[in-house]
Amino acid sequence: MVDLIAFLSLLTLGYLFGRHAENKHYRSIHQREQALINLVTTNCKRPLNLADSPDGAGISPGIQSGIQSGIQPGVESRLVTGNVVISVDYFKRFLAGLRNLFGGNMRSYETLVDRARREAVLRLKESCPDADQIINLRLETSSISKGGRDQVGAVEVLAYATAIVRH
Amino acid sequence: MKYQPELPDHNDNVSHNQPLRAFFSLLAGLLTLVVAGYWLLGLGVDLAVDNLPADLHARLMGSLVDSQEQAHADQTPQEQQVQTLVDELLQCAKISYPLRISIDDSDQVNAYAMGGGHIVILNGLLKQINSENGLAFVLGHEIGHFQNRDHLRSMGRGVVLVAISALLTGADSGVSTILTPTISLEEMRFSQGRELAADVIGLKLLNCRYGHVGGATEFFENQLTRTDHAVLKVAHYFAKHPQAAARIIQIDTLAAEQGYSRAPPRTFTGSLAKK
Numbered sequence: 001m002v003d004l005i006a007f008l009s010l011l012t013l014g015y016l017f018g019r020h021a022e023n024k025h026y027r028s029i030h031q032r033e034q035a036l037i038n039l040v041t042t043n044c045k046r047p048l049n050l051a052d053s054p055d056g057a058g059i060s061p062g063i064q065s066g067i068q069s070g071i072q073p074g075v076e077s078r079l080v081t082g083n084v085v086i087s088v089d090y091f092k093r094f095l096a097g098l099r100n101l102f103g104g105n106m107r108s109y110e111t112l113v114d115r116a117r118r119e120a121v122l123r124l125k126e127s128c129p130d131a132d133q134i135i136n137l138r139l140e141t142s143s144i145s146k147g148g149r150d151q152v153g154a155v156e157v158l159a160y161a162t163a164i165v166r167h
Numbered sequence: 168m169k170y171q172p173e174l175p176d177h178n179d180n181v182s183h184n185q186p187l188r189a190f191f192s193l194l195a196g197l198l199t200l201v202v203a204g205y206w207l208l209g210l211g212v213d214l215a216v217d218n219l220p221a222d223l224h225a226r227l228m229g230s231l232v233d234s235q236e237q238a239h240a241d242q243t244p245q246e247q248q249v250q251t252l253v254d255e256l257l258q259c260a261k262i263s264y265p266l267r268i269s270i271d272d273s274d275q276v277n278a279y280a281m282g283g284g285h286i287v288i289l290n291g292l293l294k295q296i297n298s299e300n301g302l303a304f305v306l307g308h309e310i311g312h313f314q315n316r317d318h319l320r321s322m323g324r325g326v327v328l329v330a331i332s333a334l335l336t337g338a339d340s341g342v343s344t345i346l347t348p349t350i351s352l353e354e355m356r357f358s359q360g361r362e363l364a365a366d367v368i369g370l371k372l373l374n375c376r377y378g379h380v381g382g383a384t385e386f387f388e389n390q391l392t393r394t395d396h397a398v399l400k401v402a403h404y405f406a407k408h409p410q411a412a413a414r415i416i417q418i419d420t421l422a423a424e425q426g427y428s429r430a431p432p433r434t435f436t437g438s439l440a441k442k
Contacts, residue, residue, distance in 0.1 A: 007344045015187070037172040076387055095186060098193040105182040107189070114180045 018089030082124030087154035212323035259375035300382030300432035311368025384433030
């Protein structure tokens with residue numbers, strides 16, 4: 001009986017705190033995405049020609065080919081990364097366990113991975129505020145399990161890309 | 168290629184189902200399925216046990232003693248006297264194997280029927296009961312457990328319970344934390360039902376041996392004056408045995424239905440006599 005009460009309290013706490021944390025995180029994500037929207041980020045292998053972009057920032061074709069050959073001065077490229085680890089709460093883990101029995105979309109883990117992915121990309125962008133463009137964006141996901149029983153405890157997302165900086 | 172910075176209107180990567188609603192509906196569905204499955208399997212166990220041939224049942228129970236003589240071996244005078252009472256009651260019962268009595272030196276007020284044809288009575292109970300008929304009813308109740316094959320029933324249900332828990336702990340430990348109390352509740356109610364059924368047999372045996380049922384409720388009346396007002400009503404729902412009051416009511420109702428008479432019960436003589 002005591003076990004049941006403890007379990008239900010954990011569930012309730014998990015639900016309330018988890019929901020609060022998730023909403024707070026999403027608000028932060030929306031706000032920062034809006035702020036960083038003008039930093040061009042693609043997964044293309046070559047930099048975009050931004051000469052026609054609204055804010056006027058751009059890289060001319062000459063610079064572009066120079067970057068490829070590696071001899072254009074005043075423009076450098078470097079590796080940038082963004083990394084985040086986010087954990088599920090007890091309620092989500094239990095709900096996922098139920099879903100495991102009956103099948104269907106695991107909404108609880110969907111929001112987890114979505115937030116982690118977007119957060120990683122935002123951290124990547126925030127790590128190079130002086131960049132003109134970010135190209136070759138890739139994402140790697142890995143799960144950090146609690147150990148035993150195949151339960152996913154936390155998920156880690158690493159975003160890595162090449163930042164083009166013009167001096 | 169022109170770069171157009173824009174964020175999507177809505178997030179298509181997340182499903183729209185509400186977590187709380189999903190939680191309750193999934194949990195309710197799972198509880199219903201498991202309890203229904205458990206109930207069905209319990210029914211199956213009951214059917215199997217009821218239709219088992221008597222000799223197979225005796226063999227499964229692994230009777231502890233093979234003969235009356237063995238049943239009486241190494242008993243104290245008190246135990247022998249109670250054993251005689253049991254043997255007399257057994258003449259009215261539908262059991263083909265002998266039962267052996269032991270008296271345990273404990274102050275608790277209780278008696279057990281154990282697999283293998285063994286009835287253990289605790290000293291505390293002997294001290295509390297003042298009439299031979301009262302003791303005979305308790306013995307008849309334990310004989311009733313053997314006659315109803317309750318040991319085999321609860322063993323079968325135990326296997327079902329272990330199987331279900333094993334299946335579920337494979338899936339998720341949190342799920343089994345909720346299901347175990349639910350199934351335990353069902354177990355308690357089943358156990359209470361079996362105790363009432365044993366009371367019915369006890370009454371029948373009492374009437375058969377003495378020609379009346381006076382003294383049948385002595386044990387429960389003692390329990391009533393001692394414990395019932397102190398304990399929460401709710402606790403009884405979770406208890407293995409039904410309330411003493413409920414058992415008295417059942418006994419009185421049954422006695423009236425069957426037309427059993429009542430007469431003054433006999434006091435103890437010999438080694439069981441109260442000093």
